[in-house]
Amino acid sequence: MESNQHKASDPQDSMVHLDLDEDKIMVTSALPCPSMSVGKSVMRKRGRPSRHARGTSLSSVTPEGCKKMEGRSYNLRSDSTILLRNSCLLIADGSTKQKRSWGLDKDDLHIPFFQISDNPREAVDDILMTFGGLHRRIMQLIDVKMASKQLVFQALNLMRKVGYHVNKDKRVGEVPGVKIGDIFYSRIEMLLVGLHSNINRGIEFMSGAFINKEDKIATCIVSSGMYENGDDDPYTLVYNGQGKVHHKLERGNYSLNQSFIRRNHIRLIRSEPNPLVRLGSKEKIYIYDGLYKIEEKYRQTTKSRSNLKFNKLVRELGQPNGIVVWKNTQKWRENPSCRDHVIMPDMSNGAEIARVCVVNNIDSEDAPNNFTYSTKLDNGNHMVSANKMCVCKCTSSCLGEDNCSCLKTNGSYLPYNSSGILVCRKTMIYECNDSCACTINCSNRVVQRGSYLHFEVFKTMDRGWGLRSWDPIPAGAFVCEYVGVVIDKDSLVEEDEYIFEPVMYDHGDEGYPHIAFFAIKNIPPMTELTYDYGQSNGSGCRRPKICICQSHMCKGTFG
Numbered sequence: 001m002e003s004n005q006h007k008a009s010d011p012q013d014s015m016v017h018l019d020l021d022e023d024k025i026m027v028t029s030a031l032p033c034p035s036m037s038v039g040k041s042v043m044r045k046r047g048r049p050s051r052h053a054r055g056t057s058l059s060s061v062t063p064e065g066c067k068k069m070e071g072r073s074y075n076l077r078s079d080s081t082i083l084l085r086n087s088c089l090l091i092a093d094g095s096t097k098q099k100r101s102w103g104l105d106k107d108d109l110h111i112p113f114f115q116i117s118d119n120p121r122e123a124v125d126d127i128l129m130t131f132g133g134l135h136r137r138i139m140q141l142i143d144v145k146m147a148s149k150q151l152v153f154q155a156l157n158l159m160r161k162v163g164y165h166v167n168k169d170k171r172v173g174e175v176p177g178v179k180i181g182d183i184f185y186s187r188i189e190m191l192l193v194g195l196h197s198n199i200n201r202g203i204e205f206m207s208g209a210f211i212n213k214e215d216k217i218a219t220c221i222v223s224s225g226m227y228e229n230g231d232d233d234p235y236t237l238v239y240n241g242q243g244k245v246h247h248k249l250e251r252g253n254y255s256l257n258q259s260f261i262r263r264n265h266i267r268l269i270r271s272e273p274n275p276l277v278r279l280g281s282k283e284k285i286y287i288y289d290g291l292y293k294i295e296e297k298y299r300q301t302t303k304s305r306s307n308l309k310f311n312k313l314v315r316e317l318g319q320p321n322g323i324v325v326w327k328n329t330q331k332w333r334e335n336p337s338c339r340d341h342v343i344m345p346d347m348s349n350g351a352e353i354a355r356v357c358v359v360n361n362i363d364s365e366d367a368p369n370n371f372t373y374s375t376k377l378d379n380g381n382h383m384v385s386a387n388k389m390c391v392c393k394c395t396s397s398c399l400g401e402d403n404c405s406c407l408k409t410n411g412s413y414l415p416y417n418s419s420g421i422l423v424c425r426k427t428m429i430y431e432c433n434d435s436c437a438c439t440i441n442c443s444n445r446v447v448q449r450g451s452y453l454h455f456e457v458f459k460t461m462d463r464g465w466g467l468r469s470w471d472p473i474p475a476g477a478f479v480c481e482y483v484g485v486v487i488d489k490d491s492l493v494e495e496d497e498y499i500f501e502p503v504m505y506d507h508g509d510e511g512y513p514h515i516a517f518f519a520i521k522n523i524p525p526m527t528e529l530t531y532d533y534g535q536s537n538g539s540g541c542r543r544p545k546i547c548i549c550q551s552h553m554c555k556g557t558f559g
Contacts, residue, residue, distance in 0.1 A: 116164070116166065119177075119552070120166070120176035120177030121177045122177075122553075123166045123177055124166060124178060124193045125177075125521055127159075127164065127165055127166055127192050127193055128192070128193065128475075128521060128522070129475065129520065129521055130164065131156075131159060131188070131189065131192055132189075132475045132476070133423075133424055134155050135155065135186075135188075136417060136421055136422075136424070136475075136476055137413075137424060139152075139417055139419075140400075140413065140414075140417040140418075143417055143418045144399060144400050152188070153188075156188050156191070156192070159192060160192075165191075165192040165193070166192075167194020167195075168194060169194075170197060170204065171206075172206075172217070172264050173267075173291065174291070175193065175194050175195050175267070178193055178194075178195050178288060179288070179320075180289065180290045180319055180322045181287065181288065181320065181321070181322050182287075182522075182524060183286065183287055183288075183472050183522050183523075183524045184269075184288075184522065185285060185286075185474055186286075187199045187222070190269065190286060195267065195269065196220045196267070196269060201252060202221055202223070202224055202252070203218055203221055203241075203255060204218070204219050204220040205217060205218050205251070205252060205255030206219050215262075216254055216255040216258060217255050217258045217259045217262055218255040218258075218259040218264075218266050218294075219264075219266060219267065220267040220268075220269065221237075221239060221266055221267070221268055221269070222269045222271065223237060223239070223268065223269065223270045224271055232327070234322075234324045236314050236315065237268060237270075237313045238310050238311070238312050238313075239256070239312075239313060240308055240310055240311075241253045241256060241308075241309050241311065256294065256309075256311050257297070259293075259294050260297050260311065263293055263294075265291040265293060265316065266291065266292050266293065266313065267288070267290070267291060268288075268289045268290065268313060269288050270286070270289050270322075270323050271284045271285065271286050271287070272284065272285055272287060272326060272330075273285075274472070275333065275471060275472070276471060276472070287322060287326055287524075288322065289315070289323045290315060290316065290319040290320070290322050291315070291316045291319065292314060292315050292316065293313065293316065294311050294312065294313055295314045296312035297309065297310065297311055297312070298310050298312075325524070325525055325526050326525060329454075329471070329526060332454070332470050333470055333471070336355055336357060336454075339357060339456075340359075341360060341361040342358065343358050343359070343360050343366060343367055344357060344358035345357055347367065347373055347457055351375045352375065352455075353451065353452055354452065356455045356456070357456055357457070358456075358457045359456055359457070359458045359459070360458070360459040361458075361459070362459040365459065367457075368465050374483050374484065376483060377514055378483075378484065378485045378486065379486050390405040390406065390408075390409050391435045391437075392405045392406045392432060392436045392438060393405075393436075394406075394436070394437060394442070395437060395438070396439055396441075397438055397439070397441065397442040397443050398438055398442055398444040399443075400413060400414050406430060406431075406436070409430045410426070410429065410430050411426070414444055415429045415430075415431075416443055416444060416446050417443070420443065420446045420477070420478065421475075421476040421477055422446075422476040422477075422478070428513070429447075429516070431445055431447060431448060432445050446478050447481060447514060451478060451479065451480045453470075453471045453473065453479065453480075454469060454470040454471050455468070455469055455470075456468050456469070456526075462548060463548055463549075466529075466530075467529045468525075468527055469525060469526075469527075469529065470525055470526070471525060472523065472524060472525055473522070473523040475519050475520060475521045476519060477518065478516060478517075479518060479529065480517055481515065482516070530549055532558075544558060545558050
């Protein structure tokens with residue numbers, strides 16, 4: 001394909017997988033979560049569970065049985081996986097020799113426990129991707145009334161019981177593996193990586209950090225919007241403390257007072273409404289904004305709340321931008337004309353839902369030359385197989401009912417949840433087609449509707465033109481489709497920089513799936529979107545390209 005229109009996700013975490021099927025080919029995707037539900041990975045990891053519920057067979061375990069397991073601890077093995085069967089969470093162990101005795105069901109979702117990396121950043125990513133894959137499937141079950149939200153907390157308890165979380169001890173200052181600007185979609189995610197250990201309260205505190213072991217100091221604050229000032233200053237925060245009427249000097253409030261005396265660093269996590277959900281939704285995104293100190297304390301009495309204590313936190317100098325980036329992109333989304341260094345207001349010329357501006361604050365180069373923006377896959381003169389596609393009879397949207405043909409074609413459950421998030425990685429995704437009775441708003445037409453993200457093409461220092469988003473992108477979200485003109489080897493010239501080879505069927509027919517990119521993890525705004533080209537299966541006549549992505553896991557070359 002000729003195109004370098006969009007890039008997606010993170011170079012060390014995603015890959016493009018092109019697979020073809022002779023029936024109903026719609027989408028093939030990058031890999032958004034570490035699921036073990038398809039392909040050879042399943043064959044490697046299947047096995048009989050030896051400790052998922054002692055004295056109980058796998059098929060007879062109930063949700064009540066799972067609750068009894070919460071009080072136990074587990075020692076993970078190299079072949080351990082999380083197994084989600086119906087609405088029950090299990091730990092499954094076993095070798096490939098025992099896989100036939102496991103009784104694996106097509107409806108099961110199983111996610112492997114990766115060995116936690118010695119690299120703090122990789123460890124945080126692995127933890128979040130494992131929980132994210134499990135959480136997306138649970139939310140899909142909740143959407144169709146097959147599970148309750150309590151299952152999310154069971155998943156948290158399970159991961160903690162097996163020790164699958166990092167930075168377990170409270171600490172003052174930075175948390176290894178967590179960067180300023182990182183975004184989280186729940187407090188559970190922050191707990192699993194050790195950023196904030198209290199799900200229900202805004203103040204995390206610890207004792208024993210000083211000579212007086214009874215002293216409690218605040219180590220982290222989550223700004224939820226309940227007790228804070230309305231000031232928009234991105235470098236300060238006036239935090240009112242805990243308590244609706246009187247701020248008693250105890251627990252969290254006492255720790256704030258001691259932190260003012262000790263002048264220790266406090267991590268600040270700000271919360272903002274999720275810009276990608278419907279208006280009126282209370283869904284929040286948490287943004288880690290770096291280290292602050294309490295510089296001032298004062299008391300104020302009001303008619304509605306008396307004896308209020310205010311703590312003014314000031315951001316430490318020399319840190320990377322955090323909430324400032326969020327505030328800027330929020331302004332640009334509302335008014336794109338206020339973005340600096342724009343050399344082209346809309347590269348798509350109205351073809352995309354949101355404008356794609358081109359920004360250059362590096363040099364005087366104009367917008368990319370010899371580039372025709374396209375949103376459609378052009379198969380050229382190639383004949384596309386006309387194999388008949390399955391048709392569903394769902395009236396408005398596919399909900400995962402047993403009689404839905406799209407459900408059966410995709411396996412045991414639909415690929416997306418009700419929010420359009422990819423639940424787990426699949427070799428091939430089958431979306432509804434024009435012959436289906438459902439509308440374009442069907443939850444199984446995510447790629448067809450196009451991307452809703454506000455993209456920006458920008459000039460880099462040493463890599464030409466890059467792509468980033470003004471919006472936060474949650475793990476599993478559709479980013480963009482890789483489009484362009486499909487060319488064969490006969491049309492390939494040596495100077496072409498990017499090429500993806502179509503795969504031939506063994507009977508000689510060619511198939512042309514759509515290649516869609518999905519986020520493998522939460523991506524903050526203004527993060528360059530990249531993907532791993534993988535290793536070429538070609539004849540080796542083309543020289544590999546030098547890669548300068550600067551990832552610590554970079555192979556050095558691609559192609």
